[in-house]
Amino acid sequence: MNSGSLILLIISVFSVIETAYSWKFFHHGRVIDKSHKLGSFENEKPSKYERWITQNLDHFHPTNERTWQQRYYVNDEFFNSTSRNVAFLMIGGEGEATAEWMEEGSWIDWGKEFRAICFQLEHRYYGKSHPTGDLSTGNLEFLNSHQALADLAFFIEAMNVKHELSPDIKWIVFGGSYPGSLAAWLRQKYPHLVHGAVSTSGPLLAKLNFDEYYRVVADDLRLYSDECLEAVQEGSAQAEVLLKHPLGQKNLDKVLNLCDPIADNVNNTDDIANLFTNLAGNFAGISQYNKDNRKSNRKHNVTLDTLCDIMVNQTIGPQINRLAAVNSLILNISNQTCLDYKYDKMIQEMKNISWDSESSEGGRQWTYQTCTEFGFYQTSDYKPQIFGDKFPLDFSVQQCVDIFGPEFDMKFQQKAVDDTNVAYGALDIEVTNVLFVHGSVDPWHALGITKTLNNYAPAIFIEGTAHCADMYPARDSDLPQLKAARVQIQQQISSWLDWNLY
Ligand SMILES: *[C@@H]1O[C@H](CO)[C@@H](O)[C@H](O)[C@H]1NC(C)=O
Numbered sequence: 383m384n385s386g387s388l389i390l391l392i393i394s395v396f397s398v399i400e401t402a403y404s405w406k407f408f409h410h411g412r413v414i415d416k417s418h419k420l421g422s423f424e425n426e427k428p429s430k431y432e433r434w435i436t437q438n439l440d441h442f443h444p445t446n447e448r449t450w451q452q453r454y455y456v457n458d459e460f461f462n463s464t465s466r467n468v469a470f471l472m473i474g475g476e477g478e479a480t481a482e483w484m485e486e487g488s489w490i491d492w493g494k495e496f497r498a499i500c501f502q503l504e505h506r507y508y509g510k511s512h513p514t515g516d517l518s519t520g521n522l523e524f525l526n527s528h529q530a531l532a533d534l535a536f537f538i539e540a541m542n543v544k545h546e547l548s549p550d551i552k553w554i555v556f557g558g559s560y561p562g563s564l565a566a567w568l569r570q571k572y573p574h575l576v577h578g579a580v581s582t583s584g585p586l587l588a589k590l591n592f593d594e595y596y597r598v599v600a601d602d603l604r605l606y607s608d609e610c611l612e613a614v615q616e617g618s619a620q621a622e623v624l625l626k627h628p629l630g631q632k633n634l635d636k637v638l639n640l641c642d643p644i645a646d647n648v649n650n651t652d653d654i655a656n657l658f659t660n661l662a663g664n665f666a667g668i669s670q671y672n673k674d675n676r677k678s679n680r681k682h683n684v685t686l687d688t689l690c691d692i693m694v695n696q697t698i699g700p701q702i703n704r705l706a707a708v709n710s711l712i713l714n715i716s717n718q719t720c721l722d723y724k725y726d727k728m729i730q731e732m733k734n735i736s737w738d739s740e741s742s743e744g745g746r747q748w749t750y751q752t753c754t755e756f757g758f759y760q761t762s763d764y765k766p767q768i769f770g771d772k773f774p775l776d777f778s779v780q781q782c783v784d785i786f787g788p789e790f791d792m793k794f795q796q797k798a799v800d801d802t803n804v805a806y807g808a809l810d811i812e813v814t815n816v817l818f819v820h821g822s823v824d825p826w827h828a829l830g831i832t833k834t835l836n837n838y839a840p841a842i843f844i845e846g847t848a849h850c851a852d853m854y855p856a857r858d859s860d861l862p863q864l865k866a867a868r869v870q871i872q873q874q875i876s877s878w879l880d881w882n883l884y
Pocket residue numbers: 462463464465466497
């Protein structure tokens with residue numbers, strides 16, 4: 383860009399009214415969605431479905447006798463009290479488990495159909511399931527997928543006894559996203575307990591540099607139009623140019639509604655990386671959940687089309703102003719007043735080990751799991767880059783060190799990811815009675831099984847749908863291929879229930 387167009391950019395700056403902390407909107411692929419909560423922890427009334435179970439803190443060291451209380455939900459309204467032989471289990475993941483899922487979602491429709499007793503188990507360390515007094519790094523030693531799978535196995539055994547389930551009981555487990563992987567792994571590790579698993583949008587391949595993530599986001603934008611994708615690329619390039627000049631910096635403060643003046647922080651590469659991560663996250667958060675029927679989407683209706691309508695609207699001004707308009711919209715729907723890009727502030731919040739802190743909603747715990755098991759870092763390394771190159775792998779790797787300590791370095795993280803793939807087999811997982819479901823718009827499909835490799839573990843790849851779309855309540859407006867996928871899943875469950883094979 384020449385200096386003439388820089389000046390044009392500066393004088394045509396669009397004034398932005400509201401903006402937000404978008405790292406809070408979208409962090410490590412996890413949308414912080416308060417609308418899925420029933421209320422604040424303090425004044426929330428326990429749901430009629432809520433129960434508690436005593437679990438071991440450490441399933442793998444019998445000498446550790448510490449126990450804790452894990453929350454679960456049960457709905458036995460559809461249960462066939464004569465046969466008592468079908469149980470459904472929704473696996474909780476990296477956030478609070480909510481009672482809403484005990485009444486809605488496609489698994490509940492199938493629960494009615496197959497007259498199943500329906501359970502949901504909250505994942506250890508999330509929601510109200512607190513195995514330890516706080517979230518110190520030492521205490522997080524007991525937070526990992528292996529312990530979570532053992533919790534699920536002991537839970538199934540305990541429920542078989544408590545609800546006097548039939549000896550020929552068939553447990554069908556469900557999960558979406560990380561719990562989608564857990565569903566497949568649970569069938570893999572405990573086939574005597576789990577008869578079948580519907581694994582939705584599960585990233586089975588652990589990978590430090592998940593650079594394919596933004597490749598899929600780019601594909602999604604291109605699906606709207608090449609012009610939309612190019613406008614996003616151009617807007618990011620313009621932001622980089624503006625950063626280099628004092629006047630440009632002032633204008634970025636204004637148009638992106640930054641909480642702190644960028645001029646004070648331009649030489650801080652972590653702050654700049656965080657700024658671009660936030661701008662990219664605005665698109666990622668919408669891409670991942672595009673048009674699905676989750677509660678927050680029902681409230682605001684913001685889709686990729688909305689964002690691209692803005693990105694190609696020349697009336698708004700140059701591409702940076704359109705990127706800024708998208709930013710304002712996302713800040714507004716995530717109820718934030720300015721864009722907080724300060725890296726140190728984010729790290730300080732993530733270092734808070736209290737169960738009362740904002741990051742204990744899952745940000746700290748999930749970051750720990752990415753550092754110690756999965757990676758999944760959505761970096762700017764994929765070429766051609768759409769949001770510049772300012773948030774490379776090192777930036778994500780460094781966050782683990784800054785939050786949890788120097789021993790969580792690159793070498794440690796690479797080994798952790800390799801160990802996870804050894805333990806579960808990654809995309810070469812050997813399983814039967816597992817159904818893998820993915821949507822083409824969802825960036826996470828890039829780490830999952832999207833083709834049927836084995837007839838006992840088939841895959842459904844839904845063109846045009848987002849993360850976990852098949853799990854949300856059905857709507858008339860759903861794409862025909864999504865409706866067809868739900869029918870196929872139901873048929874698969876039906877045939878599993880008819881089979882007596884393991
Ligand atoms: C409940 O199970 C019994 C025994 O298998 C069966 O005869 C009956 O039809 C079932 N009831 C319903 C409503 O599915």
